[in-house]
Amino acid sequence: MAAQAVDVMTNALRIDSMSKRFGERVALAGVSFSLRPGEFVGLLGPSGAGKSTLFRCVAGLERADSGGALLGEQTLGSGHGSGNGGGRIAMVFQQFALVDRLSALDNVLAGRLGAVPAWRGVLRRFSREDRMFAMHCLERVSMLDHAEQRADRLSGGQKQRVAIARALAQKPDVILADEPIASLDPTLAGGILALLRSIASVDNVAVICSLHQLSFAREYSDRVIGIRAGKIVLDCDASGVDDEAAERLYERVTTG
Amino acid sequence: MTDPARSSDASVKALAEYDLNRNSIVGRTKLWIFVLAALLFYVVSWRLAEVDLSRLANGLPKLGQWLVRAWPPNFTELPIFIQRVGETVAMAAIGTTVATLLAIPIALLASRNLTPFPALYLPARWLLNALRGIDAFVFALLFVASVGLGPFAGVIGIALHTCGSAAKLIADAAENAKLDALHAIETTGASRIVSVCYALVPDLLPVVLSSMLYLFEFNVRASTVLGVVGAGGIGQELKNSMDLLDFPRLFTIIILIFIVVTVLDQLSGWLRKRLT
Numbered sequence: 110m111a112a113q114a115v116d117v118m119t120n121a122l123r124i125d126s127m128s129k130r131f132g133e134r135v136a137l138a139g140v141s142f143s144l145r146p147g148e149f150v151g152l153l154g155p156s157g158a159g160k161s162t163l164f165r166c167v168a169g170l171e172r173a174d175s176g177g178a179l180l181g182e183q184t185l186g187s188g189h190g191s192g193n194g195g196g197r198i199a200m201v202f203q204q205f206a207l208v209d210r211l212s213a214l215d216n217v218l219a220g221r222l223g224a225v226p227a228w229r230g231v232l233r234r235f236s237r238e239d240r241m242f243a244m245h246c247l248e249r250v251s252m253l254d255h256a257e258q259r260a261d262r263l264s265g266g267q268k269q270r271v272a273i274a275r276a277l278a279q280k281p282d283v284i285l286a287d288e289p290i291a292s293l294d295p296t297l298a299g300g301i302l303a304l305l306r307s308i309a310s311v312d313n314v315a316v317i318c319s320l321h322q323l324s325f326a327r328e329y330s331d332r333v334i335g336i337r338a339g340k341i342v343l344d345c346d347a348s349g350v351d352d353e354a355a356e357r358l359y360e361r362v363t364t365g
Numbered sequence: 366m367t368d369p370a371r372s373s374d375a376s377v378k379a380l381a382e383y384d385l386n387r388n389s390i391v392g393r394t395k396l397w398i399f400v401l402a403a404l405l406f407y408v409v410s411w412r413l414a415e416v417d418l419s420r421l422a423n424g425l426p427k428l429g430q431w432l433v434r435a436w437p438p439n440f441t442e443l444p445i446f447i448q449r450v451g452e453t454v455a456m457a458a459i460g461t462t463v464a465t466l467l468a469i470p471i472a473l474l475a476s477r478n479l480t481p482f483p484a485l486y487l488p489a490r491w492l493l494n495a496l497r498g499i500d501a502f503v504f505a506l507l508f509v510a511s512v513g514l515g516p517f518a519g520v521i522g523i524a525l526h527t528c529g530s531a532a533k534l535i536a537d538a539a540e541n542a543k544l545d546a547l548h549a550i551e552t553t554g555a556s557r558i559v560s561v562c563y564a565l566v567p568d569l570l571p572v573v574l575s576s577m578l579y580l581f582e583f584n585v586r587a588s589t590v591l592g593v594v595g596a597g598g599i600g601q602e603l604k605n606s607m608d609l610l611d612f613p614r615l616f617t618i619i620i621l622i623f624i625v626v627t628v629l630d631q632l633s634g635w636l637r638k639r640l641t
Contacts, residue, residue, distance in 0.1 A: 214383060244376040244383070253379045257386060 120179070121146045121315035122167070122198075122283045127176035128339075129162055136162040138339040139176065144283060144315035149306045151326035151347065152319040154336040155359050160319040163336070164285045168200045181282060196223030199276035201286040201305075205268040209261035213252060213271045216260050217243040220278025246274040250304060266297035273304060277312075284308070286318040290325070302329040323355045435616035446602060446618060450625050452516045453598035456591065457584035460501075460523025461531075465577045467524070468532035475532060476539035479561065493536075496529025501587055505596040516597030519588055527580050534576040535569065542568055571640045578633040578640075585629050589622050 123143040129136045136159045144150060154160050165171040167178055169185070178185040180197055199220070207216045221239045222230045229235055235243070247253050250270040255263060263271065269289060276284050286305060290298035302318070306329050309316040317334075320326045326333050326347065333350045335343030335358040343354055474480050475489035505522030512518050547564040555563065592600025599622060606615040 241376065241380055244380045245373070248373060248376045248379070253375055256379055256383050 119145055121148075121181065123179040124163075124167065125177045125179070127163070127166060127173045127178065129159075129166055129171065129173050135339050137166065137173070137176075140336070140339070140341055141176075142334055142341060142344060144317060146282070146315055147310050147313045148315050149309040149329060149331050150315070150317045151330035151333045152317055152336065153321075153323065153326055153333060153343070153355070153358060154319075158336045159339040160336060161287055162339075164200065164287045164317075164319070167283075168198055168285055170200075196220075196279045197282045199279040199281035199284045201269070201272050201276050201284060201289045203288040203291045205265070205272045205292075207260040207268055207271060207275075209259070211260060212256065213247060213258050213260060213263065213274075214240070214243055214256040216271050217246050217274045217278050220246070220275040223279065243274070243278050246277040247271070249277060249308075250274045265293050266301065269293060269297075269301050270304070273301070273308070277308065281314055284314055284316045286316065288319050288321065291321060298325065299328075305329075323350070326350070431612050432616075435612035437613065438617040438620060439611075439613040440617060442614065443617075446599065446621055449592075449597075449599040449602050450621060453588050453592075453600070454585055454625065454629070456516045456519040456523060456596075456598055457581055457588045460520045460588070461527055461577060461581040461584050463520070463524040464527035464580070465531050465573065467528045468535055469573070471528070471532040472535035472539060475536040478542075478544060479539055479565070481557070493529045493532050496525055497533065498529075499526060501526040501584070502591065502594065505591050506594045509595045514595045514597070519591040519596035519598060522591065522596060523584050523588060527584060531576055531580055535573055538569060538572040539565065575637045575640050578637050582630050582633045586626055589626070 120143040124141055126139040126141050127137055128139050140159070140163060152160055152163075162171065166173040167185075208219070211219075215233060218233070218235050218239065221235060221243065225235065225239065244253070244256060247256055250273050252267060252270045252274060255267060255271075260268060260271065269292075273289075284305065289305070290301050293301065302325060305316050305318060308314055318330075327350060330347040333343065333345060333347050334341060335350075335354070337358055343350070343358055345354075471489055471493065474482065474485050475493055477483075477486055480486050480489075501519075501522040503522075504525045505519050508518035508521045512521070542565055547560055550560045550564045551557070588598055588600070589603070590600045592598045592602070593604045595601070599618060603615065603618050603622075606612075606618060
């Protein structure tokens with residue numbers, strides 16, 4: 110891999126000792142890692158370990174208490190909405206988060222909102238170039254035939270493909286996928302992960318994807334990060350994750 | 366990075382097709398027909414309602430003069446006002462409570478999933494719509510004529526109208542209630558009535574009480590004007606003052622109504638919050 114000569118400049122995203130607490134409960138306790146362009150990273154950890162909080166803080170949906178994020182060479186602001194580097198960080202959600210009453214194409218065009226004047230968003234009038242690009246994004250997720258369908262008429266797998274097309278339409282440097290397959294049956298799940306993986310390598314985007322199944326993480330990731338009680342406890346090549354490491358990651362916390 | 370210029374022929378074709386279907390002549394015509402119909406509707410309504418802004422411009426100064434003459438408020442008749450406000454609140458309280466009690470059996474008939482007599486479902490719903498469709502004011506007008514002047518006519522008016530609203534609220538809540546617990550309890554061998562009491566009443570009781578409080582708030586406001594048709598309460602004094610052009614008296618009554626309504630709204634809102 111060309112990115113083997115690791116250097117700060119080659120990182121797509123660097124997180125530096127990010128911490129977040131909700132009242133008494135510590136959700137993130139100084140999390141640091143970096144993602145290289147084109148890398149697909151699986152994020153593992155038991156429920157409540159802080160995976161979603163991490164994503165929400167990086168995407169700017171939540172404000173981290175301390176620590177910073179570096180997108181390429183740009184420091185990300187903190188606070189709602191301002192933290193996602195002008196759309197260069199795209200997010201994919203477990204429950205798809207599409208606008209039900211809009212067509213698939215209009216949902217994908219939402220990915221362009223960060224880059225177009227407000228009036229275009231309000232009136233849903235996009236330039237031909239943006240519309241063409243959105244259609245192309247739909248083609249890349251094999252949803253061209255469903256461009257006109259209202260989002261609520263699509264099946265779960267189709268919805269997630271449209272959501273991925275929306276992320277693509279942002280022309281992102283980083284895609285955060287928060288349990289993108291947890292609402293899908295296993296046969297569809299593999300297709301979604303393969304799609305995200307191919308996007309990572311073809312578009313040279315860093316993809317970090319939280320997962321619950323170790324087998325999927327091993328099969329599709331380049332690297333696996335394990336998080337537990339708000340701390341990173343595992344960070345290695347996907348091939349290096351053995352059952353023992355996984356067991357330690359998911360081991361019951363008996364102190365509680 | 367993907368380049369828009371590199372888009373495949375398939376995407377180009379798909380976008381053309383999308384635009385064609387979205388902007389079809391039939392679709393556009395439909396939209397314009399709808400816009401024109403809506404416009405026509407508002408023009409006709411504006412005419413029928415005799416909206417005349419110049420009359421408002423001429424009338425506002427008159428209202429201003431009255432307000433000036435209404436100061437200072439006149440509290441000499443306060444005891445009688447308080448008694449009348451008491452009548453108004455009492456009408457609302459008795460009317461709403463009677464309405465809710467009557468509404469419970471009707472609501473049972475009017476909820477598709479609970480009714481013991483499915484044949485009566487639609488008639489029950491029609492009855493509720495009729496009761497809700499006729500305002501308490503109209504009922505009061507009728508009952509003043511039959512049972513005579515005074516708050517009792519107001520109580521009947523409020524009870525009849527509110528019964529329709531309360532039963533609809535309760536029936537809708539019952540139709541949306543989750544029935545799995547009810548079915549589970551029926552499998553224990555309990556009778557239908559016992560099962561409903563055991564499984565549904567705990568869920569529905571807060572809804573019933575909360576709608577009763579909500580309707581009470583609404584009825585206090587509505588019954589301030591029932592006196593205008595002779596059905597007792599503070600509305601009677603309100604009308605007398607207006608007839609005599611006694612603006613300080615009118616102003617005092619309006620202040621009093623405002624205070625009582627606000628206090629009761631707050632109180633009932635606080636109680637409803639505690640219920641959920």
